[in-house]
Amino acid sequence: MLTKAELTREGDVNTSAHRETWVNCLAKESRELLRADEAVFMRQAMSTPCLNVIADARGCYITDKDGKQYLDFHGNSLHQVGYKNPYVLEAVKKQFDELPFIPRRYTADIAVQAASALIKKTRSREFKVLFTPSGAAAIGLALKIARKATGRHKVISLWESFHGAGFDSIAVGGEYAFNKDMGPLLAGCIKAIPYNGYRNLINSTCQQTVADFCLDYIEYIIKNEGDIGAILLEPIRATDTHIPPQAYFHRLRQICDQEGILLIFDEIPTALGRSGEFYVHQNFGVEPDILVLGKGLGGGLIPQAAVLTKAKYDCAQDISLGHYTHEKPAAGCAAICAALRYIDEYNLLENCRTQSALAAQYAAILCRQYDCIGDFRIAGLLMSFEIVKDRISKAKDAELAENILYYCLEHGLSFKISAGNCITWHPPLIVTPEQLSFAFDVFEKAIKGCMK
Numbered sequence: 001m002l003t004k005a006e007l008t009r010e011g012d013v014n015t016s017a018h019r020e021t022w023v024n025c026l027a028k029e030s031r032e033l034l035r036a037d038e039a040v041f042m043r044q045a046m047s048t049p050c051l052n053v054i055a056d057a058r059g060c061y062i063t064d065k066d067g068k069q070y071l072d073f074h075g076n077s078l079h080q081v082g083y084k085n086p087y088v089l090e091a092v093k094k095q096f097d098e099l100p101f102i103p104r105r106y107t108a109d110i111a112v113q114a115a116s117a118l119i120k121k122t123r124s125r126e127f128k129v130l131f132t133p134s135g136a137a138a139i140g141l142a143l144k145i146a147r148k149a150t151g152r153h154k155v156i157s158l159w160e161s162f163h164g165a166g167f168d169s170i171a172v173g174g175e176y177a178f179n180k181d182m183g184p185l186l187a188g189c190i191k192a193i194p195y196n197g198y199r200n201l202i203n204s205t206c207q208q209t210v211a212d213f214c215l216d217y218i219e220y221i222i223k224n225e226g227d228i229g230a231i232l233l234e235p236i237r238a239t240d241t242h243i244p245p246q247a248y249f250h251r252l253r254q255i256c257d258q259e260g261i262l263l264i265f266d267e268i269p270t271a272l273g274r275s276g277e278f279y280v281h282q283n284f285g286v287e288p289d290i291l292v293l294g295k296g297l298g299g300g301l302i303p304q305a306a307v308l309t310k311a312k313y314d315c316a317q318d319i320s321l322g323h324y325t326h327e328k329p330a331a332g333c334a335a336i337c338a339a340l341r342y343i344d345e346y347n348l349l350e351n352c353r354t355q356s357a358l359a360a361q362y363a364a365i366l367c368r369q370y371d372c373i374g375d376f377r378i379a380g381l382l383m384s385f386e387i388v389k390d391r392i393s394k395a396k397d398a399e400l401a402e403n404i405l406y407y408c409l410e411h412g413l414s415f416k417i418s419a420g421n422c423i424t425w426h427p428p429l430i431v432t433p434e435q436l437s438f439a440f441d442v443f444e445k446a447i448k449g450c451m452k
């Protein structure tokens with residue numbers, strides 16, 4: 001059986017004793033608002049009851065209603081260019097003044113510019129775009145495109161994965177917290193073992209062998225199931241930063257090509273430079289057939305997602321794939337253009353790589369010193385510390401991870417816990433060395449303070 005902490009893989013438990021103590025220490029006004037929130041919003045795991053009341057978000061920081069500032073390394077993975085980025089904000093305001101809405105059947109300069117800008121960032125530039133209002137909707141669209149293009153309805157995705165909370169996306173997702181109590185889901189969704197499914201072997205066995213175990217199983221499914229139209233995965237799992245080796249992707253690409261299966265990469269929380277490359281798959285030298293983007297695409301301001309599909313699969317002219325009201329969203333497109341320009345003009349990829357190297361150095365020191373860090377994984381500014389009882393047993397220590405979280409929150413550093421015991425940081429790409437140093441300092445003090 002999964003523990004409560006493991007069940008909520010996507011975030012920290014919002015009904016623990018720790019959470020209650022934390023909330024009780026907030027000022028009266030904040031506690032009242034949290035109660036008011038709970039009275040009007042449906043309760044759900046990982047969100048309501050909420051952690052705190054937010055009053056402002058700017059750059060790498062959020063400020064709560066009590067006036068306390070937190071360096072935010074969570075940011076729902078959407079603050080690549082920082083919160084309230086003035087450059088993006090200005091572009092969106094201008095767009096609202098000039099043309100706030102593009103009705104279906106019409107296009108506008110800004111829509112073509114946004115789609116072109118995303119295509120230009122791919123290596124092959126052989127993609128066409130559809131926009132959707134959310135990541136979950138974009139995943140649904142990707143699955144429909146794969147069915148239409150291949151004439152096959154089955155899809156392989158991975159256990160422990162998350163692709164959004166819609167009915168189609170929970171069917172391909174591999175998390176019990178999302179499909180529990182939901183009854184029959186979309187047919188034809190088959191789960192394979194993720195690279196991290198063999199997590200205990202990864203350190204003792206060659207990564208290549210582990211990758212081969214996973215891919216052998218995928219080939220086994222393909223042969224024994226038949227009718228597989230697509231394979232869907234996050235190339236780097238965002239919540240707990242699992243990074244398969246390059247060879248995994250090369251063989252996966254080969255399998256898809258041989259079998260006429262479309263490869264779909266969900267880069268919703270991880271693209272736009274976070275991994276050190278603009279798109280995550282660019283780290284691995286392969287290109288997917290369908291690329292799904294979201295979160296930071298709206299510059300941290302506008303809910304915005306997109307599906308980029310290889311132009312050769314532009315084959316659905318006789319049906320409607322999306323038909324969204326905001327199909328060519330003016331403000332979203334302005335946000336995309338501005339966010340991409342900002343990333344380029346301010347060399348955020350370079351900053352990401354520089355700060356990533358610094359974070360890796362800090363982390364290496366901590367790993368040498370503290371037995372409770374069972375593993376540290378990093379790609380660009382995606383990183384996770386696995387908190388364990390000790391490095392020999394590698395038993396997950398969800399309790400210690402939670403203690404560390406609340407210590408850090410108390411001392412002005414915000415992040416989330418994933419998979420029960422992973423401390424996951426997604427700093428914005430504008431993060432400075434001073435901010436990283438602050439974060440590692442607080443984190444080390446938290447480890448020392450909580451291990452007593």
Ligand SMILES: Cc1ncc(COP(=O)(O)O)c(C=O)c1O
Pocket residue numbers: 133134135136137139162163164165234238266268269294295305
């Ligand atoms: C990997 C992944 N896919 C899909 C989604 C769904 O995106 P949205 O919340 O915009 O529907 C998320 C959101 O957290 C995600 O992390």
